[in-house]
Amino acid sequence: MGRGHALLLASLTPALGGCSGEAPAPEPRSVILVTCDTLRRDALEPYGAAPGCTPNLARLAQEAVVFDQAWSAAPSTLPSLSSLFTRRTPDELGVTSGNRMLLPPQADTLAERLGEAGLETAAVVSNAVLRRFPTPIGDVALAQGFDHYDDRMTARERNRQLFERSAPDTVAAAFQWLDGREEPRRPFFLWLHFIEPHGPYTSGEPLALPEDDALPAALPLGEDDGGLGQIPRYQALGEEQAPARYRAAYRGEVRHLDRALGELLEGLAQRGLTQTATLVLTADHGESLGEGNWWFTHGQSLAPELLRVPLLVRAPGGSTPARRSQLAGPFEVHDTLLAAAGALPTSRSLLSPGASRGSAPSAAGLLVQARGRPGTPTHEVGITDGRFRLAWTAGGEERLHDLWDDPEEVRDLSARRPQVAQELRKRYLDQLDARSGLPVVEALHINDIFDLRAAAKHAEELEALGYGGD
Numbered sequence: 001m002g003r004g005h006a007l008l009l010a011s012l013t014p015a016l017g018g019c020s021g022e023a024p025a026p027e028p029r030s031v032i033l034v035t036c037d038t039l040r041r042d043a044l045e046p047y048g049a050a051p052g053c054t055p056n057l058a059r060l061a062q063e064a065v066v067f068d069q070a071w072s073a074a075p076s077t078l079p080s081l082s083s084l085f086t087r088r089t090p091d092e093l094g095v096t097s098g099n100r101m102l103l104p105p106q107a108d109t110l111a112e113r114l115g116e117a118g119l120e121t122a123a124v125v126s127n128a129v130l131r132r133f134p135t136p137i138g139d140v141a142l143a144q145g146f147d148h149y150d151d152r153m154t155a156r157e158r159n160r161q162l163f164e165r166s167a168p169d170t171v172a173a174a175f176q177w178l179d180g181r182e183e184p185r186r187p188f189f190l191w192l193h194f195i196e197p198h199g200p201y202t203s204g205e206p207l208a209l210p211e212d213d214a215l216p217a218a219l220p221l222g223e224d225d226g227g228l229g230q231i232p233r234y235q236a237l238g239e240e241q242a243p244a245r246y247r248a249a250y251r252g253e254v255r256h257l258d259r260a261l262g263e264l265l266e267g268l269a270q271r272g273l274t275q276t277a278t279l280v281l282t283a284d285h286g287e288s289l290g291e292g293n294w295w296f297t298h299g300q301s302l303a304p305e306l307l308r309v310p311l312l313v314r315a316p317g318g319s320t321p322a323r324r325s326q327l328a329g330p331f332e333v334h335d336t337l338l339a340a341a342g343a344l345p346t347s348r349s350l351l352s353p354g355a356s357r358g359s360a361p362s363a364a365g366l367l368v369q370a371r372g373r374p375g376t377p378t379h380e381v382g383i384t385d386g387r388f389r390l391a392w393t394a395g396g397e398e399r400l401h402d403l404w405d406d407p408e409e410v411r412d413l414s415a416r417r418p419q420v421a422q423e424l425r426k427r428y429l430d431q432l433d434a435r436s437g438l439p440v441v442e443a444l445h446i447n448d449i450f451d452l453r454a455a456a457k458h459a460e461e462l463e464a465l466g467y468g469g470d
């Protein structure tokens with residue numbers, strides 16, 4: 001090779017190495033996602049609960065960024081977590097009807113994206129609605145993309161034929177996986193989903209709360225699982241009818257969860273993972289503890305106690321403690337996890353310096369919530385820009401709230417501020433338009449899964465009998 005060629009090559013090399021000027025992909029890094037079922041933020045010390053309620057979360061807040069405007073996408077588990085895992089709204093996914101609709105295999109999930117980025121992926125889930133359904137069409141729902149999906153649940157819920165796993169056992173299962181890894185140096189994505197403090201509130205000792213004179217002394221014990229004006233049947237603690245006892249038991253569950261979270265944080269520190277992994281802790285939704293006469297239930301509306309969730313993010317090595325007030329929804333949590341793993345630019349993370357300036361969230365400055373199936377009477381949509389929140393039902397009921405003056409959403413402003421409602425609706429429609437080109441995801445009904453499995457079994461049996469083939 002002549003000298004001229006060598007010079008030419010030398011001058012080209014940086015550009016070639018950088019692949020048309022882009023920075024080389026960063027090394028993948030570990031991320032841990034902790035989601036707690038039915039966890040109200042106001043039960044936690046970082047969100048105003050009294051000292052001693054959640055000492056471990058209080059300690060975590062000392063080395064994390066705490067978000068004050070974090071919202072989930074839906075008031076029940078699968079719609080909420082499916083949105084977080086796919087960066088799509090519940091309506092776009094069709095995962096809108098309680099916990100019966102499942103993400104299809106075509107959905108692009110967080111675990112799949114993190115796996116493609118080089119991370120080993122593991123889940124330890126302890127709510128029965130997250131159990132894995134092996135199907136002839138591959139994994140569905142949230143199990144997609146996990147190398148290891150631990151859904152061992154052997155504890156029976158008190159009043160129903162549902163299985164779950166306690167918080168200490170969930171933590172133990174996570175460490176069992178971490179300690180048994182064949183490639184301990186490989187970065188990983190670990191997702192833990194705790195069932196606590198989902199009812200019935202039977203874990204931990206009840207936590208005494210100050211007396212509340214406004215509370216009724218007793219409520220009827222429901223004959224069904226509805227929570228309007230009654231104690232839902234699945235929540236019944238024997239013959240107990242005093243709502244104060246249930247509230248105390250809820251707080252007891254939260255403290256029980258907090259202890260397990262303390263074990264988790266301690267165990268991660270002992271393994272050196274505090275230094276290397278980003279930790280994100282949030283909830284799938286909250287719980288009504290009497291608001292609007294709804295007792296010990298969730299899923300029934302888009303009320304703030306169901307949708308405002310805790311969100312704490314700790315960078316590797318610990319973050320400088322801070323509180324942030326920018327909007328943070330499931331899309332932002334999704335992007336933060338990917339950015340922390342090195343699979344998205346850091347500018348997409350809630351921890352990026354740009355995010356702290358109150359910049360608009362990535363979904364065009366609006367968070368969207370939904371429940372029920374579009375086109376049915378129970379369909380409801382909520383949107384917030386951080387200052388205002390507008391929610392409307394398929395039946396035509398509309399509510400507008402000023403979150404700055406009225407975070408509990410007591411005063412409806414829709415008649416007094418119609419222009420605000422109109423502007424929010426317009427932005428929502430613009431956002432729908434902007435997202436209309438995204439791939440259509442058609443959720444599967446849980447019955448479809450059973451039908452598919454029955455069909456596959458039927459085909460196997462036919463094959464065994466010699467009727468296989470085309």
Ligand SMILES: [Zn+2]
Binds near residue numbers: 076
């Ligand atoms: Zn849930």
